[in-house]
Amino acid sequence: MRLEGKSAIVTGAGSGIGKATACRFAAEGATVICAELNRDSNEATVAEIRAAGGRAEAVETDVTRDEDVANLMARSFSAVERVDILINNAGQAVIGTVEEVSSDDWDRQLDVNLKSIYRLSKAIWPHFKTRGGGIILNTASIAGLTGIPGQVSYGVSKAGAVMITKCMALDGAKDNIRVNCVCPGWIPTPMVDYHLSQLDDPEAFQTRIERLHPLGLGEAAHIAAGFVFLASDEARWITGIALPIDGGLTCGIAAD
Numbered sequence: 460m461r462l463e464g465k466s467a468i469v470t471g472a473g474s475g476i477g478k479a480t481a482c483r484f485a486a487e488g489a490t491v492i493c494a495e496l497n498r499d500s501n502e503a504t505v506a507e508i509r510a511a512g513g514r515a516e517a518v519e520t521d522v523t524r525d526e527d528v529a530n531l532m533a534r535s536f537s538a539v540e541r542v543d544i545l546i547n548n549a550g551q552a553v554i555g556t557v558e559e560v561s562s563d564d565w566d567r568q569l570d571v572n573l574k575s576i577y578r579l580s581k582a583i584w585p586h587f588k589t590r591g592g593g594i595i596l597n598t599a600s601i602a603g604l605t606g607i608p609g610q611v612s613y614g615v616s617k618a619g620a621v622m623i624t625k626c627m628a629l630d631g632a633k634d635n636i637r638v639n640c641v642c643p644g645w646i647p648t649p650m651v652d653y654h655l656s657q658l659d660d661p662e663a664f665q666t667r668i669e670r671l672h673p674l675g676l677g678e679a680a681h682i683a684a685g686f687v688f689l690a691s692d693e694a695r696w697i698t699g700i701a702l703p704i705d706g707g708l709t710c711g712i713a714a715d
């Protein structure tokens with residue numbers, strides 16, 4: 460087991476990539492604090508981890524609320540002696556062009572996907588400094604590396620996630636705080652299902668998306684595997700990277 464004796468906070472642990480990551484971290488021996496807006500789905504993840512013999516706690520958390528983040532930290536430190544890893548994964552996708560996205564939706568998108576990374580990282584930073592280091596991992600996106608039509612606020616939030624990763628990596632290095640992010644390609648999750656449900660011809664869109672990934676569509680487990688590596692001691696000299704896990708999508712233009 461690669462994370463035996465470690466503890467990790469995972470946000471958005473009730474669904475998709477966050478759930479897969481929480482379950483994989485527990486299977487690798489970590490104690491996982493599952494932080495999620497949706498109480499029922501969060502408790503379901505914790506129940507699944509415990510049923511498999513792992514260790515996990517559920518803390519209902521809205522990552523856009525300072526008081527929830529303070530409560531998450533307090534509950535985490537009462538559950539485990541020290542937190543080794545913070546995974547900022549919770550997110551949502553606001554679809555639309557600059558003409559279509561409302562001012563409120565823009566603010567909400569940036570708050571959930573980007574300011575939350577600042578908020579949680581700031582909350583855990585003093586703990587990491589005191590105990591001689593720590594690891595912050597963020598879920599960015601290929602949408603933060605390259606423009607995607609009709610995703611202006613989402614793309615900006617994810618480009619911000621890439622840049623806050625690099626800036627925090629530089630600032631944290633002297634205190635042995637490593638910060639990295641992953642940039643997933645298209646992964647079938649409830650977020651994506653919702654996106655597809657809004658389209659006139661979801662099947663045509665799905666086919667087009669599949670063709671963009673030379674290795675075919677990915678799974679949440681592929682992203683969880685990247686997080687395990689970045690959280691492990693094998694990645695101890697890696698900081699500030701934005702790791703595409705995208706089946707080759709960002710290599711270039713796929714034939715066909």
Ligand SMILES: NC(=O)c1ccc[n+]([C@@H]2O[C@H](COP(=O)([O-])OP(=O)(O)OC[C@H]3O[C@@H](n4cnc5c(N)ncnc54)[C@H](O)[C@@H]3O)[C@@H](O)[C@H]2O)c1
Binds near residue numbers: 475
């Ligand atoms: N699925 C993809 O194709 C894809 C690609 C690139 C990046 N991502 C990113 O991966 C992350 C996870 O997305 P997913 O695809 O697993 O979606 P998902 O909808 O399955 O999971 C997102 C989870 O975040 C939670 N959440 C949303 N707002 C929250 C808040 N304010 N506080 C706490 N929890 C909140 C949701 O309740 C949900 O459980 C997101 O940051 C997303 O942008 C997804």
